[in-house]
Amino acid sequence: DQQVKQNSPSLSVQEGRISILNCDYTNSMFDYFLWYKKYPAEGPTFLISISSIKDKNEDGRFTVFLNKSAKHLSLHIVPSQPGDSAVYFCAASAGTYKYIFGTGTRLKVLA
Amino acid sequence: SQTIHQWPATLVQPVGSPLSLECTVEGTSNPNLYWYRQAAGRGLQLLFYSVGIGQISSEVPQNLSASRPQDRQFILSSKKLLLSDSGFYLCAWSAGTGLNEQFFGPGTRLTVL
Numbered sequence: 001d002q003q004v005k006q007n008s009p010s011l012s013v014q015e016g017r018i019s020i021l022n023c024d025y026t027n028s029m030f031d032y033f034l035w036y037k038k039y040p041a042e043g044p045t046f047l048i049s050i051s052s053i054k055d056k057n058e059d060g061r062f063t064v065f066l067n068k069s070a071k072h073l074s075l076h077i078v079p080s081q082p083g084d085s086a087v088y089f090c091a092a093s094a095g096t097y098k099y100i101f102g103t104g105t106r107l108k109v110l111a
Numbered sequence: 112s113q114t115i116h117q118w119p120a121t122l123v124q125p126v127g128s129p130l131s132l133e134c135t136v137e138g139t140s141n142p143n144l145y146w147y148r149q150a151a152g153r154g155l156q157l158l159f160y161s162v163g164i165g166q167i168s169s170e171v172p173q174n175l176s177a178s179r180p181q182d183r184q185f186i187l188s189s190k191k192l193l194l195s196d197s198g199f200y201l202c203a204w205s206a207g208t209g210l211n212e213q214f215f216g217p218g219t220r221l222t223v224l
Binding site: 006034036041042043044045046049089091097098099100101102103104 | 117143145147153154155156157160162170199201203205212213214215216217218220
């Protein structure tokens with residue numbers, strides 16, 4: 001049972017445009033969400049997080065939106081840069097030590 | 112600042128051989144520690160996590176085991192590797208209390224032949 005889903009395995013965006021990466025979850029007990037960026041043969045790097053008491057969190061070019069009623073979160077990258085090309089994972093926690101990761105979305109930013 | 116180390120970076124092992132991957136964290140105390148596996152084209156699968164010395168929680172029944180002999184040391188082991196154990200293994204840590212992000216090590220690429 002995949003509790004955290006990233007239904008788009010890949011996404012291509014032109015440089016300078018907005019990238020929107022989506023994530024859906026099924027467990028209503030999840031209360032903390034994170035986004036990670038991963039390059040090949042490296043460990044994931046933490047990007048941004050959001051608590052369930054908020055619906056938006058912004059850090060530079062990265063903004064995460066949370067829609068609790070739809071059990072959906074998204075990561076917006078504006079403007080997209082070629083260096084943003086990587087696999088992006090969303091993860092969720094239900095207030096425990098466990099984090100459940102999605103299967104990832106490969107973003108390709110075209111120059 | 113905190114750092115996390117994993118070794119080796121790559122490993123090629125024959126089927127049936129033993130495995131030991133080591134992970135250490137510096138610059139923090141009493142971290143939560145995690146082992147994940149990323150199989151080819153797949154997401155991150157949580158294998159084990161530990162909230163303290165000697166405390167190991169297993170998420171998936173499998174051919175692997177984990178141990179935490181010291182506060183900042185986490186070891187992933189197998190007595191006999193299977194072909195299906197091939198993958199990219201990642202160690203991670205998070206602060207012991209509250210809602211905190213995880214920080215990942217550089218990973219170990221394991222190929223079982």
